[in-house]
Amino acid sequence: MTNSNKTQQREPLFHITKRTDIPLWKSLLIRVGAIVLGLLIIAIICSIMFGINPFAVFATIIEGNFGTERRFWILLQDTALLLVVGLALIPAFKMKFWNLGGNGQVLVGALATVAVMKFLGGELPDGIVWVIMLLASVIAGAIWAVIPAIFKAFFNTNESLFTLMMNYIAEALVLYFVYIWKTGASDTIEPMPMGNLPTIGNPFLLTIIVAAIITVFLAIYLKFSKHGYEISVVGESQNTAKYIGINVKKVVIRTLVLSGAMCGLVGLLLAGAIDHTMSATTAQNMGFTGIMVAWLAKFNPIIMVLSALGIQFLTKGMGRVQKKFGITSDAVSNIMIGLIYFFVIACEFFISYKIHINLKSKNKAKNSDGGNK
Amino acid sequence: MNNEIAVRFDGITKAFGSKVVANKDVTFDIYKGEILSLLGENGSGKTTLMNMLAGIYYPDKGKIFINGEEAVITSPHDAFRYKIGMIHQHFKLVDVFSAAQNIVLGIKDEKYNIKKASARIGEIAKKYGFIIDPNKKIHEMSVSEKQTVEIIKVLYRGADILVLDEPTAVLTPQEIEKLFVILRNMRRDGKTIIIITHKLNEVMEISDRVAILRKGEYVGTVETSRTSEKALTEMMVGQKIELNIDRSEPKNSEDRLIIKNITYKNREGVLVLDDVSFTARSGEILGVAGISGSGQKELLETIAGLIKPDGGDIIFHNPKKDKPVTLFHKTLKQVKELAVKGCFHYPDGSPVNLSGISDKQIKRLIDEEKIIFNEDEIMDLRNKTPLQIRELGVRLSFVPEDRLGMGLVGNMDIVDNMMLRSYRKGNPIFVDRKKPSDLADKIISELQVVTPSSHTPIRRLSGGNVQKVLVGREISYAPKVLMAAYPVRGLDINSSYAIYNLLTKQKENGAAVIFVGEDLDVLLSLCDRIIVISGGQITGVLDGRTANKEEVGLLMTKHSKEVETND
Numbered sequence: 047m048t049n050s051n052k053t054q055q056r057e058p059l060f061h062i063t064k065r066t067d068i069p070l071w072k073s074l075l076i077r078v079g080a081i082v083l084g085l086l087i088i089a090i091i092c093s094i095m096f097g098i099n100p101f102a103v104f105a106t107i108i109e110g111n112f113g114t115e116r117r118f119w120i121l122l123q124d125t126a127l128l129l130v131v132g133l134a135l136i137p138a139f140k141m142k143f144w145n146l147g148g149n150g151q152v153l154v155g156a157l158a159t160v161a162v163m164k165f166l167g168g169e170l171p172d173g174i175v176w177v178i179m180l181l182a183s184v185i186a187g188a189i190w191a192v193i194p195a196i197f198k199a200f201f202n203t204n205e206s207l208f209t210l211m212m213n214y215i216a217e218a219l220v221l222y223f224v225y226i227w228k229t230g231a232s233d234t235i236e237p238m239p240m241g242n243l244p245t246i247g248n249p250f251l252l253t254i255i256v257a258a259i260i261t262v263f264l265a266i267y268l269k270f271s272k273h274g275y276e277i278s279v280v281g282e283s284q285n286t287a288k289y290i291g292i293n294v295k296k297v298v299i300r301t302l303v304l305s306g307a308m309c310g311l312v313g314l315l316l317a318g319a320i321d322h323t324m325s326a327t328t329a330q331n332m333g334f335t336g337i338m339v340a341w342l343a344k345f346n347p348i349i350m351v352l353s354a355l356g357i358q359f360l361t362k363g364m365g366r367v368q369k370k371f372g373i374t375s376d377a378v379s380n381i382m383i384g385l386i387y388f389f390v391i392a393c394e395f396f397i398s399y400k401i402h403i404n405l406k407s408k409n410k411a412k413n414s415d416g417g418n419k
Numbered sequence: 420m421n422n423e424i425a426v427r428f429d430g431i432t433k434a435f436g437s438k439v440v441a442n443k444d445v446t447f448d449i450y451k452g453e454i455l456s457l458l459g460e461n462g463s464g465k466t467t468l469m470n471m472l473a474g475i476y477y478p479d480k481g482k483i484f485i486n487g488e489e490a491v492i493t494s495p496h497d498a499f500r501y502k503i504g505m506i507h508q509h510f511k512l513v514d515v516f517s518a519a520q521n522i523v524l525g526i527k528d529e530k531y532n533i534k535k536a537s538a539r540i541g542e543i544a545k546k547y548g549f550i551i552d553p554n555k556k557i558h559e560m561s562v563s564e565k566q567t568v569e570i571i572k573v574l575y576r577g578a579d580i581l582v583l584d585e586p587t588a589v590l591t592p593q594e595i596e597k598l599f600v601i602l603r604n605m606r607r608d609g610k611t612i613i614i615i616t617h618k619l620n621e622v623m624e625i626s627d628r629v630a631i632l633r634k635g636e637y638v639g640t641v642e643t644s645r646t647s648e649k650a651l652t653e654m655m656v657g658q659k660i661e662l663n664i665d666r667s668e669p670k671n672s673e674d675r676l677i678i679k680n681i682t683y684k685n686r687e688g689v690l691v692l693d694d695v696s697f698t699a700r701s702g703e704i705l706g707v708a709g710i711s712g713s714g715q716k717e718l719l720e721t722i723a724g725l726i727k728p729d730g731g732d733i734i735f736h737n738p739k740k741d742k743p744v745t746l747f748h749k750t751l752k753q754v755k756e757l758a759v760k761g762c763f764h765y766p767d768g769s770p771v772n773l774s775g776i777s778d779k780q781i782k783r784l785i786d787e788e789k790i791i792f793n794e795d796e797i798m799d800l801r802n803k804t805p806l807q808i809r810e811l812g813v814r815l816s817f818v819p820e821d822r823l824g825m826g827l828v829g830n831m832d833i834v835d836n837m838m839l840r841s842y843r844k845g846n847p848i849f850v851d852r853k854k855p856s857d858l859a860d861k862i863i864s865e866l867q868v869v870t871p872s873s874h875t876p877i878r879r880l881s882g883g884n885v886q887k888v889l890v891g892r893e894i895s896y897a898p899k900v901l902m903a904a905y906p907v908r909g910l911d912i913n914s915s916y917a918i919y920n921l922l923t924k925q926k927e928n929g930a931a932v933i934f935v936g937e938d939l940d941v942l943l944s945l946c947d948r949i950i951v952i953s954g955g956q957i958t959g960v961l962d963g964r965t966a967n968k969e970e971v972g973l974l975m976t977k978h979s980k981e982v983e984t985n986d
Contacts, residue, residue, distance in 0.1 A: 061477065063435060270849050275842055278831065285825040288725055289817070290839045291806030 060403045073397045080393035084386040091385075096371070096378070103367055110366025111359055121355075121362055123250040123320070126257030127312055129354040131332040132339030133264050133347055134308030137301045138191075139337075140268065140345055141281040143198065147209030148333025150216035151187040151306045155313020156324045157220050158186035160238065163318065164227060167241025175241045179318055180311075187310020188303045190216060195302035199295035213333065217326050224325060237322035243315075253315050260308065265347040277301055309333070342390065360386060424487065425451040425580055425611040426472065428637075431481035433467055441467040444481070445637045447630055449580075454602060454612045456622040456643075458655055459632035460911035461882060465615045466508075468632070469582045473505035474498040485580075504573025505582040510565050512557045518564075519553035522572045536575075543574050547604045562710070563594040570601075580611045587621055591710060592939065592972035599625050617655075619648040620940070633657055656912055664919050664944045666963075667927060669703040674736050675931035676722070676900050681731035683717055683955075691717045692728065693955040699900065699931040701738075704922060706946030706963060707935040708971050711905075714955040715935045716820055719902045722933075723817045724805045735813050737796035737899065743788035749812050751778060754785065763790045816898035818890055820905050820935075822882075826889045829878035833859040833870065836877055837892055862891035866917070883914030890918060894925055901925050904935040919945055939968050953977050 089100030111121050131148050138145040162179045170178075194208035229236040246252045268274040276297050280287045287294050312332070317324050335357060342356075343349035364379035373379070426449040433442045442464045449455050459465045470476045472483060474492040483490050485501045492498050498505070512521045523529075523536045537553040544551050549567050557565060566586060573581060587595045602612055602625060616622060622629055623643060631638040631654045638654050653659055676699040683692040691714050699705045707715055720726045722733055744754055744763065755773055757763065763771035771790055773781055784790050800808055800815075808815055823829040827836045837855035845851045859873040866887040870880055877885055886906060894901065903922060907915040919941070926932045926947075936942045942949055946963040951974035959974040 272842060272848065272850050275835070275838065275850050278835075279828055279839065282828040282830055283824055285821065286828050286839070289723070289805060289819065289825045291804060291809060293806075 060401055062399050062401055065398060065400050068397060076393050076396050077390065080389040081386065084389035087385055087389075088382045091382070096373070098371055103371075106367045106370050107360070107363030110363040113366070117362070119248065119250040121358055123253045124362070125351075125355045125358045126254045127315065127320075127330075128332050128335060128339055128358055129350060130257050130260055130308060130312050130315075131336035132343075132350050132354055133260055134305050134312070135336050136264070136340050136345045136347065136350075137268065137274075137277055138305045139340055141277050141298065141301055143195070143298060143302065144206045145191065145194075145209050145302065145305055146206050146333065146337070147191060147194065147212045148309050148336050149329040149331060150209070150213035150333070151190045151309030152313045152316065152329040152333060153213075153216040153220050153324075153326075154186040154190045155183035155310030156317035156321075156328045157216075157223060157313070158182035158310070159314045159317040160227075160235065160324045161223070163238040163241035163322075167238060172241070172244075176243060176318075179241065179243070179314060183310045183314035183318075184307045185310070187308070187313060188306040191302040191306025191309065192299060195299045199298045220324060220328070221326050234325060235323045241318070242322055243319040249319075252319050256311070256315060260311075261347050261351065268347070273297075273300070338387065423451040424448045425485070426613075427484040427487075428468070429482045429484065431468065431471060431478045431483070433464075433471060433476060433478050440635050442471075442478075442632075443635045445632070445635075446481075447637055447640055449611060449613060449630075450628075451611055452606060452609045453627040454606055454614065454625055455640075456626035456629045457613055457615045457632065458617065458619075458622055458629050458651060460617060460655060461909050462634075462911070463632040463655075464635040465632055466584055467635075469505060469584065469613065469615060472498065472503055472580075473582060474503075475505075499576050499578070502577055502579040503582070504576060504578030504580070506566065506569045506573065506584065506586060508584040508588065510569055512565060512568060514558040515556060517554050517556050518551055518560075518568045518571075521557060521568055522553075522575050526576065539575065540571055543571055546608070547574070547601050549601060562589045562712075563591075563598075566590070566598075574605075579609070580613070581605070582613045582615070584615045585617075586614065587616065587618060588937070589711060591975050592968055593976065595621070618938075619651055622651065623648060631655055652912065660913060660916075664916070664941070665923065666945065666947070667923065669700070669926070669947050671929070672700045672702045673738065674698050675701045676933075677732075677734040677736065678722070679732040679734065681718070681721055681728045681733070683714075683721060683726065683728045685717070691955050692721065695731070695952075695955070695957055697950050697957060697960065699933050700948075701899070701929050701931045702926055703947035704926050704932040704934050704945060704963075706942040706949040707933065707952060708939065708942050708949055708975060709952035710975055711937060713952045713975075715952060716904060717955075718952070719817065719819070719904050719933070719935065722800070722900075722902060723815065723819075724800065724803050724808050727802055731801065733800040735796075735798045735800050735815075735900070737798065737813070739792035740795045742792055744785060744790045744792060746782070746785055750810070751781065753810075753812070754781065754790065758790075762793055764793055765789055766791065814896055814899045816893035816896060816901045818886075818893050818901075818903040818906050820908070822885055822889055823878060826893075827877055827885065830876055832874040832876055833863070833868075833888055834873050836888060837862075840892060840896065858892070858895055862888060862895070866891050866921075882909040883911055883917075886910055886914065886918060890921055894921060897928070898925065898930050900933070901930045902933045902935075905937060906934070907941075908937070915941075939971055942971070943968065951975055951977075 085104070088103070092098045092100045092103050110117065112118055131152065134151070135145055135148060159179050159182065162175065162182050166175050166178060190212055191209070194203070194205050194212060197203040197208060198205045224235055225233060227235050243252060246255065268277070276287070276292050279290070279292060280294055280297050284294055287297070313328070316328050321328060339350055339354045339357060342353035360383050364383055367373070368376070368379050428445050428447055431442050431445040432440070434440045445468060457465045457469065467476060471478050472492065474495045474497045477493055483492060485503070490501050492501065492503070513524065516524070519533050519537045519540055522540060523531065523533070540551065540553045543549070549571060551564070551567050551571060555564070557568065560568070566589070570581070586598060590598065605612060614626065626643050628640055628642050629646065629651060630640045631651070633655060641651070641654075678695060678697050681692050681695045682690070685691050695714070695718060697705070707718070709715055717726060721728045744757075758771050758773040761770060765771055766789060798811055798813065800813065803811070819825040828839070834852055834856045837858045838850060838852065841855060842850050856873060862868060863870060863873060868880070868884045868887045868891070870884060877888060880888070890903070890906060901922070906918050906922070910918065922932050922934060922945070934942070934946060943963060943966060949961045949963050949966060949971065950957050951959040951961070951971055953975055958977040961970065
């Protein structure tokens with residue numbers, strides 16, 4: 047054999063095989079391991095870059111969420127909001143319609159709510175105002191989502207770009223109306239005095255109850271309803287859908303009406319029950335964070351409760367860390383949250399695939415060495 | 420042939436995931452200058468083994484020796500170093516390049532000179548008897564020409580060991596003959612040729628020896644001259660099996676589906692169906708023969724309502740004369756509409772008039788089979804959607820070519836796949852999984868589907884079981900017309916014959932079966948009549964009992980320009 051062939055006698059160092067099934071405990075272990083590893087890296091960065099005791103950071107994260115009763119309720123409320131946005135996205139995502147317009151749909155919902163509060167609050171009995179607010183916000187969100195859906199269904203336009211652009215339009219619309227309706231000294235709308243949604247128990251509970259109802263509704267809708275079944279078929283294969291006579295256009299449009307309506311509802315809760323006003327940042331970027339909530343839970347509505355809680359827990363905790371340690375830049379907490387996300391998402395690879403290291407090549411190298419001597 | 424060993428597999432094992440073992444401890448030799456057939460059913464690991472020889476996969480365990488030396492082949496590039504070339508089942512050519520450009524693509528050690536290359540391609544072609552135009556673009560070529568380019572590509576690189584993965588699957592009988600002549604020329608030149616195949620007659624015709632794999636394991640090698648198709652089948656399947664298609668005489672045959680002058684242009688404006696007319700009759704199997712891509716797929720999809728033809732008619736003839744109407748395939752509303760048109764009579768022969776009768780009473784009349792059709796129903800299915808066709812009460816079943824991309828949903832379980840056809844019935848909001856679940860269990864037991872349970876995602880089943888589920892669902896509606904496109908593609912012998920028997924049974928039950936197939940031997944022994952399609956035109960209608968392979972083969976290439984240039 048020639049020399050050139052001998053240099054080729056290297057075996058691949060490792061190879062990757064797909065796992066067909068993995069026991070639950072093992073996949074949980076990998077996930078927990080990933081989070082621990084992420085925290086470890088955060089601890090290292092904290093102590094080296096900022097000279098902060100990492101254990102103080104972890105304690106503060108917990109304190110930021112559970113330090114006071116109010117913090118705890120806010121954690122639950124914001125989890126509920128994020129959860130509903132995440133839930134709103136999954137019917138579309140299951141259909142492989144990539145709705146990136148959650149933010150815009152929430153914003154127009156909030157805009158519609160504020161408009162109703164401003165012009166009808168106090169004019170009509172509260173109960174009627176609430177019903178009109180509900181209808182207005184839900185319809186506004188639905189319209190914002192259905193426009194890209196119609197273009198997708200009839201002209202096959204790219205829904206990701208379209209929904210993304212609708213976000214900017216919604217943001218600009220909100221800025222415009224804030225400007226003409228501004229009431230405060232600065233360019234903001236002061237909290238609305240009239241037409242606010244009722245308080246149940248405490249100011250946070252309404253949102254939490256709405257989220258619980260929607261979670262159950264959506265879990266049933268997706269799994270047991272004919273609509274849910276049609277969504278799955280369209281998402282898996284449009285050819286199959288056509289073959290069995292599902293009207294794909296109709297399903298796309300109907301599903302996005304639902305998706306947008308749920309986002310509009312979040313707008314209603316934000317503007318009508320929590321902020322009592324609106325601004326361009328009312329949506330708190332939940333349209334995008336919600337995507338992560340949905341994917342981390344693999345579109346399972348019940349598991350999404352956990353993923354939404356986890357994300358809000360980190361966000362609140364890091365906010366507290368920034369305040370307590372006098373870190374002015376958002377970048378620090380964003381880096382840390384990003385690291386945790388990175389580990390959680392990356393560990394999915396190790397859940398689906400197994401890596402085999404080739405020890406064989408080492409043995410062989412030893413053998414050939416022996417032969418040369 | 421001499422007894423010098425060109426390739427030795429020594430204990431080759433390759434697994435995908437923890438459960439799928441594609442090759443297990445495979446050990447055998449291939450001699451220099453022989454044509455060896457690698458025979459085995461689908462999923463027996465033939466292609467995986469050869470892919471390891473070609474550097475696409477790397478074995479988990481075991482060694483490969485080339486010309487007596489241990490070889491480590493980690494990439495196709497390495498394979499060429501060992502003078503091994505593989506012609507894959509799916510061609511890997513750049514469509515917009517010419518033949519010569521494709522052939523020299525990726526060769527590093529010589530300067531790009533298309534003229535020189537063309538000259539060398541000409542030499543190779545002359546030496547082995549290829550017909551090739553080095554300047555012709557790939558997208559202008561027929562399948563057989565593309566295959567020629569692939570073979571010359573590996574010869575150009577100096578391959579001495581050629582692996583051909585199912586080279587005859589896409590060729591007509593005439594093209595196969597030409598290929599075999601070339602292979603024999605190459606053998607004479609001392610090349611070692613390995614053909615992966617599962618067609619026994621070809622194995623017998625071309626190869627010197629046959630190596631057989633079963634479920635990833637090596638069964639043995641036999642000399643072709645000392646074996647028979649029957650013995651090979653038994654080695655391949657591991658048990659004695661009867662390979663007979665019991666073709667019964669059609670009974671009470673009548674016109675069921677009349678296709679008139681169907682024309683269809685696809686999105687690119689290419690005429691895919693050109694004035695197609697034929698009749699499918701009840702109680703018979705109508706075979707559709709043709710090179711794949713000649714319009715078979717579009718023809719069936721047009722009938723099923725999935726694509727709209729540009730012209731022509733699809734007439735469905737429903738033999739309803741003197742039969743009572745049922746609510747199984749007609750809605751109450753449809754019955755009323757038909758009654759207004761005067762389509763029914765009572766058992767005593769008086770005309771049915773339903774005006775002024777309550778729905779409840781009408782239902783009772785229907786249940787008591789008192790409302791009877793005057794005439795056969797004749798419907799034009801052209802421009803009807805699949806849903807409309809079903810709502811008309813036309814029991815048209817369709818087993819599409821693309822099982823997991825059209826007929827079924829791979830990620831859903833068997834129950835949910837049963838539901839595809841029936842989910843609309845019953846409760847308006849929620850799906851009913853009870854009946855589909857019963858149907859799934861029935862199909863699993865009757866067709867002997869091998870599956871852990873009816874809740875296993877269908878993509879985890881083997882090809883044969885997937886097809887049984889699909890065919891089982893489609894025949895569970897007692898179809899009047901059953902269309903099946905390549906229903907045994909990728910199936911093992913046992914499953915294939917199970918499917919043939921199911922189709923024959925449907926025919927005996929009075930369905931008009933339309934069977935699109937690729938194996939001419941099967942078409943000739945299964946079908947009562949055969950239509951041949953070429954370039955979107957029907958080039959012949961033959962009697963399945965008297966037609967022969969050569970006749971069908973010639974009709975398959977009639978009107979097709981691409982093949983004429985080959986002559």
